[in-house]
Amino acid sequence: MYNNCCRGGKVVIPQFQPRPEPLASLARFDGGVISNKFMKNIRQYNCLFSFTSMGANIDRMMNDGRGPPIFKICGQVHHRIGSLLPQDGTSPKFIQLYVYDTSNEVQNRMQCLSRDDERGTDLDPCIVQSLIRMLDDYNPLTQQFRMARERLVDHGDEDFVVRIVAPRDGDPPQYSLPTVNQLAMLIVGGFSPESFERDIIIETRSNELKQISALHPAFMALQYPLLFPFGERGFQAGVLYAGVRPTQQNSYTKVTMQDYFCYMFHYRKNQPNPYLCYGALSSQAKVDARACVDENRLWYIMKHQKDIRMESIQGICDAVNRGCTEGAEMGKMTVLPASHTGGRRYMIQNYHDGIAICREYGPPDYFVTFTCNPKWFEINEAIFDAGQKPSDRSDIIVRVFNMKLEELLHDIKDGRAFGPCNASSLLIYIFVILLAIRT
Numbered sequence: 001m002y003n004n005c006c007r008g009g010k011v012v013i014p015q016f017q018p019r020p021e022p023l024a025s026l027a028r029f030d031g032g033v034i035s036n037k038f039m040k041n042i043r044q045y046n047c048l049f050s051f052t053s054m055g056a057n058i059d060r061m062m063n064d065g066r067g068p069p070i071f072k073i074c075g076q077v078h079h080r081i082g083s084l085l086p087q088d089g090t091s092p093k094f095i096q097l098y099v100y101d102t103s104n105e106v107q108n109r110m111q112c113l114s115r116d117d118e119r120g121t122d123l124d125p126c127i128v129q130s131l132i133r134m135l136d137d138y139n140p141l142t143q144q145f146r147m148a149r150e151r152l153v154d155h156g157d158e159d160f161v162v163r164i165v166a167p168r169d170g171d172p173p174q175y176s177l178p179t180v181n182q183l184a185m186l187i188v189g190g191f192s193p194e195s196f197e198r199d200i201i202i203e204t205r206s207n208e209l210k211q212i213s214a215l216h217p218a219f220m221a222l223q224y225p226l227l228f229p230f231g232e233r234g235f236q237a238g239v240l241y242a243g244v245r246p247t248q249q250n251s252y253t254k255v256t257m258q259d260y261f262c263y264m265f266h267y268r269k270n271q272p273n274p275y276l277c278y279g280a281l282s283s284q285a286k287v288d289a290r291a292c293v294d295e296n297r298l299w300y301i302m303k304h305q306k307d308i309r310m311e312s313i314q315g316i317c318d319a320v321n322r323g324c325t326e327g328a329e330m331g332k333m334t335v336l337p338a339s340h341t342g343g344r345r346y347m348i349q350n351y352h353d354g355i356a357i358c359r360e361y362g363p364p365d366y367f368v369t370f371t372c373n374p375k376w377f378e379i380n381e382a383i384f385d386a387g388q389k390p391s392d393r394s395d396i397i398v399r400v401f402n403m404k405l406e407e408l409l410h411d412i413k414d415g416r417a418f419g420p421c422n423a424s425s426l427l428i429y430i431f432v433i434l435l436a437i438r439t
Contacts, residue, residue, distance in 0.1 A: 005266035010241035011259050016272045020138050020229055022130045027226075027278055029387025037122055042226065042281045044123060048109040049131065051095045051141060051222040052079040052212060054288070068391030071284045077291040079223050083206035084148055084162065095202065098145040099152065105132060131226070140231045141221065144184040151186065152204070160188040164200035164218050173239045183218065183231055214257075214292040224285055227274035235260045235292075257296050261289045265395055269384055277385065279392050286394070301336060308337050357423045366418065370408060372401040 006012070018024065025031070026038040038045065059072040084099045086092045092100040093112050101108060106128050135142040141164070148162050164184045200212060212219055217233035239255045264275050265286065275282050275289070301308065338345040358364070374390035378400045383393055390397055413421045 011263045012242040039279045046226045049225045052081045069280045071287050079212045080209040082209050084204050099149040138229050140183045162202040163187050166198040166216050257293050361423045
């Protein structure tokens, strides 16, 4: 049974609503000149309307014009949100553009791009104006901040905050289209941060940026308003699998972040999917989602160190082996287990496995390199949207590549191609497979 997308039907999420105009006409791969320019600069257009800033070490050297557009990051990704009004003498950015000086909103938005985002862009003020009207009509987050703007105009000295609501324990899934009050609300007086510890609290003026948890359902909607024009909620912790009832405290019955994004990254014909159908912006969102999954796993490992450590690696033995002789040289060590893909112990364990095979069976007879061709018939056959290129559908490339890899391994190991296979060692890189075989 094929269950990579929904775990055999246990993950059930309502489909996205059709995109409103003008976004539906602009976000097309087979449109005219205007659509082509919009899709080319869609990441810049989304940056104009983002409620939050994205912090990451972005590698901009990859896109040199000699290959498909790539969004590559290094290190941790975080989203931050500021106050409703900018500090004196500073220009408005991100969420402040919905509240401050809205009479010159189009000009303010086009001037807020960073130097890196401005390179090679050709943004159309008419498109920016039409997208502003679309978000005002359909996005509940935009509507809430417009209400805050009106409150500031009528009651400028009044103290209030905007609260973006997070679900509580036991709340049902809120994947359906939210209303303004379900997603965000304006609180006037009588509030404290302790009262809304899980919610996102946006003050009128603040000197600091607040980091948003990847577990908040509005995490993606705040960063990608063009992908989620209706303010759709994202991953929500504590949602049970469909048709499953918790029987034990530690039973595996809840949808994980990995399960949620596996469902979202799977194409469904004739259904809009923001993670697949918006070119370079979808690629950025997929990388962002992958970083959220890794961050969630690393937080779990950090919080459960006592469950995965052994006595020999709790600090003292490792410190002595490193040559530490003073107590001040020792710090708190966080152990990354070998089960975490890409970690130091993971790489060492695979290296030892490969060396053990060579010790038992001798050096390999064949060293095979397996790469992917984006022009494979299976990849082009699976692209249903007119005008899309294989570079726009990395999900199809990865799946077809994995299927062909599994088929190659089966052909080699069944003994018909090179004779009986005694052992093999698999070293995996992105789109490159190195396979050492001993026959």
